[in-house]
Amino acid sequence: MKSEKIDPLTCEEAVARLDDYIDRELSEEEMRRVRHHLETCAGCAGHFRLEEDVLQQVRDKMRRIAVPGDLMARIQKRLEGE
Amino acid sequence: MSTVDSALDIDRQPFESLFTPLLSSAYGAALRLVRTRPDAEDLVQEAALQAFRAYHTFQPGTNFKAWFFRILTNCFISRYRRNRKERDDLALDDIEDLYLYRRTVEAGIHGLDTSPVQTLLGKLDEEQIGEAMARLPADYRAVATLYFIEDFSYEQIAGVMGCPIGTVRSRLHRARKMLQRALWQVAVDQGLVSRLTAPEAS
Numbered sequence: 001m002k003s004e005k006i007d008p009l010t011c012e013e014a015v016a017r018l019d020d021y022i023d024r025e026l027s028e029e030e031m032r033r034v035r036h037h038l039e040t041c042a043g044c045a046g047h048f049r050l051e052e053d054v055l056q057q058v059r060d061k062m063r064r065i066a067v068p069g070d071l072m073a074r075i076q077k078r079l080e081g082e
Numbered sequence: 083m084s085t086v087d088s089a090l091d092i093d094r095q096p097f098e099s100l101f102t103p104l105l106s107s108a109y110g111a112a113l114r115l116v117r118t119r120p121d122a123e124d125l126v127q128e129a130a131l132q133a134f135r136a137y138h139t140f141q142p143g144t145n146f147k148a149w150f151f152r153i154l155t156n157c158f159i160s161r162y163r164r165n166r167k168e169r170d171d172l173a174l175d176d177i178e179d180l181y182l183y184r185r186t187v188e189a190g191i192h193g194l195d196t197s198p199v200q201t202l203l204g205k206l207d208e209e210q211i212g213e214a215m216a217r218l219p220a221d222y223r224a225v226a227t228l229y230f231i232e233d234f235s236y237e238q239i240a241g242v243m244g245c246p247i248g249t250v251r252s253r254l255h256r257a258r259k260m261l262q263r264a265l266w267q268v269a270v271d272q273g274l275v276s277r278l279t280a281p282e283a284s
Contacts, residue, residue: 065110
């Protein structure tokens with residue numbers, strides 16, 4: 001199997017890409033470079049895991065919202081008045 | 083129902099069929115933007131009304147959700163600008179990486195099978211998370227809300243906010259850090275940190 005040559009990142013360069021990596025907003029090539037760094041650096045891998053964990057927990061809690069049962073009816077009433 | 087009423091119903095139907103499935107996420111986003119339930123209900127109603135009035139400008143086949151959220155966000159921003167008594171509690175200075183992790187470790191918070199951060203976040207409820215979001219400046223709160231609640235990509239957020247992707251990227255980066263600091267401040271202010279580090283908590 002052909003192995004692709006990866007231009008390695010320093011820890012500082014990897015951390016600078018943390019948000020974009022977690023959000024999958026990097027190019028394929030950049031994603032590969034970060035992944036490669038995380039496979040070889042336990043410190044950065046732990047750092048990235050912690051950040052992802054915080055984001056996921058916050059996201060889960062932010063989404064637990066019950067919509068008032070009559071809100072749609074109130075909106076429809078206002079639209080009727082238009 | 084009169085013929086006139088039926089005609090009006092038919093007029094509202096296309097808008098309502100697109101808007102109704104969005105109600106839950108629109109209300110969720112509004113609640114994170116304005117904090118209280120009555121204000122969130124007002125904001126969603128105002129946005130729905132404005133969207134209905136502007137519905138003739140919506141291009142069928144394009145993304146209705148992004149179109150509606152742009153209106154919702156604009157309603158929020160203009161309301162916020164009208165009502166400057168709301169404070170931007172957090173200064174925009176630099177916040178260190180892993181802020182929440184460092185504070186929880188320094189404070190001596192620990193759990194049985196969880197990291198210090200997980201222990202703290204596990205104790206914060208939805209209201210307290212909302213309180214932390216409310217401490218972010220309005221522009222940062224808007225970006226963070228679209229990111230956390232809606233899973234919009236940076237490009238979609240840029241479209242909703244009407245700003246370049248680079249602005250979204252830098253605001254979101256700072257918003258995440260500000261949110262970690264705000265979560266910590268809420269946990270301190272509400273006595274959660276003291277309870278988690280009290281001798282009987284370990």
